[in-house]
Amino acid sequence: SKWKESLLERxxxxxxxxxxxxxxxxxxxxxxxxSRDEGDDDEExxxxxxxxxxxxxxxxxxxxxxxxxxxxxxxxxxxxxxNDNNVESIRDRFVTGDWSxxxxx
Amino acid sequence: MLKTKYKRLKGSxxxxxxxxxxxxSHTPVLIEDIRTDETWPGLRPHEVSFLRxxxxxxxxxxxEINETGTKLKYKPGIVMGGRHLVHDCGTSRAIGYFxxxxxxxxxxxxxxxxxxxxxxxxxxxxxxxDTFKSTTLPMLKHFGVDLxxxxxxxxxxxxxxHGGGEVTLTLPxxxxxxxxxxxxxxxxxxxxGVSFSTRVSSQFEHAMITSARGVFNRLLPDVHIFTDHRxxxxxxxxxxxxxxxxxxxxxxxxxxxDTTVSYGHAGESTEFEEEKKELxxxxxxxxxxxxxxxxxxxxxxxxxxxxxxxLFLLCALxxxxxxxxxxxxxxxxxxxxxxxxxxxxxxxxxxxADPSNGTVVLKCVGSGMINLSRKHS
Numbered sequence: 369s370k371w372k373e374s375l376l377e378r379x380x381x382x383x384x385x386x387x388x389x390x391x392x393x394x395x396x397x398x399x400x401x402x403s404r405d406e407g408d409d410d411e412e413x414x415x416x417x418x419x420x421x422x423x424x425x426x427x428x429x430x431x432x433x434x435x436x437x438x439x440x441x442x443x444x445x446x447x448x449x450x451n452d453n454n455v456e457s458i459r460d461r462f463v464t465g466d467w468s469x470x471x472x473x
Numbered sequence: 474m475l476k477t478k479y480k481r482l483k484g485s486x487x488x489x490x491x492x493x494x495x496x497x498s499h500t501p502v503l504i505e506d507i508r509t510d511e512t513w514p515g516l517r518p519h520e521v522s523f524l525r526x527x528x529x530x531x532x533x534x535x536x537e538i539n540e541t542g543t544k545l546k547y548k549p550g551i552v553m554g555g556r557h558l559v560h561d562c563g564t565s566r567a568i569g570y571f572x573x574x575x576x577x578x579x580x581x582x583x584x585x586x587x588x589x590x591x592x593x594x595x596x597x598x599x600x601x602x603d604t605f606k607s608t609t610l611p612m613l614k615h616f617g618v619d620l621x622x623x624x625x626x627x628x629x630x631x632x633x634x635h636g637g638g639e640v641t642l643t644l645p646x647x648x649x650x651x652x653x654x655x656x657x658x659x660x661x662x663x664x665x666g667v668s669f670s671t672r673v674s675s676q677f678e679h680a681m682i683t684s685a686r687g688v689f690n691r692l693l694p695d696v697h698i699f700t701d702h703r704x705x706x707x708x709x710x711x712x713x714x715x716x717x718x719x720x721x722x723x724x725x726x727x728x729x730x731d732t733t734v735s736y737g738h739a740g741e742s743t744e745f746e747e748e749k750k751e752l753x754x755x756x757x758x759x760x761x762x763x764x765x766x767x768x769x770x771x772x773x774x775x776x777x778x779x780x781x782x783x784l785f786l787l788c789a790l791x792x793x794x795x796x797x798x799x800x801x802x803x804x805x806x807x808x809x810x811x812x813x814x815x816x817x818x819x820x821x822x823x824x825x826a827d828p829s830n831g832t833v834v835l836k837c838v839g840s841g842m843i844n845l846s847r848k849h850s
Binding site: 377387388390391392442443444445446447448449450451455458459460461462463464465467470 | 485486487488489490569570573598599600660661662688691692693694723730732761764765767768769770771772773778779780781782783801802803804805806808811812815821822823824825826828833
């Protein structure tokens, strides 16, 4: 419904605010209520001397190829699969799509 | 005589990148606690092999590893480069693992590098050599590297577990990179790719291409995927097949996705035993990779997720000038790279999310890296 849309938007924008902190680790430990931790469970504990930002679980969620990030091994390869069966949803990223929409990006 | 002051680090994370940054910033490092709690402690064969490679292309570097391999002392020397070098990368990781740091290191060498690397050319864990050709090396152009001196030739292919592949890499040196403002990703205008097979029927290649095309043809007519069938000594020691896809945009960005299917790495745990009996059908692999490429295109950004780390690294190695790039969602490896860059080069990125399309814009002032050892001819 309509009231949810603005909520979702706000949630997303709030998550992005702390990107600097996600990467470099902030001094103030402001816990954001919007950050989700569910992806953190499958992390191995062998890299625990590194600061683990709270929101990072969201980024790990995407289905990586067999264990690309499951361990602390040194992998740069990262695959995001396109889960939506409707390929039309990304048509505007192609030259066959709407150029005026793409220009807004 | 001054006593060398070592930068103390712990753990085995992103070892190759730490060594790369240590060399470029002339920081001696002492890494402790390398897999101390594991059944097989210490450095892995590919990490030792990477150290040997560093030794080969650098002069006056000093490497000391303790008996169990859990402690590593590294004092960087001068990157020399040189012609007709040969290095055996072993079979524990693919050549891509070695190429990633090597292409950055070689740019800051004294002499241009040409090296012959032996090992696994394609596997599922590291970017394949095809991706290096199609995506990674063209990236250097944006930073002012002349692409006509950059050559990666695939002499023969090798897949896990036994490898047997061989590539020749030629790279020029630069005085310094040039800072970039690279935020427009453009629209995808063409899709190219290579499918290959080693020691199996060439039908595997065609099956992968057909299923991948089936996905793309709904979106774009300009799709060409080439085949590279290898046999005899050019096919390495193990059977396998794979596909590497790359999308080119109107703004000259390359977005890649690749994978390889084979009977797994030697000495891998028994959970893979089941898979050893049968490989997935090539049709599925083709389609899967097509969707992986669409996923990367959907992310936005001027490079794909795999190349984020390299992009940040190159930005940080620019002269003291502002660089600005746009990427998709930050990957764990990208984040680790940013932290390492801050640690060694003292370059901190300004990271801002763009909520309108889910991309991230990063800005930084380069560390002012200048290649002092470069030989003038």
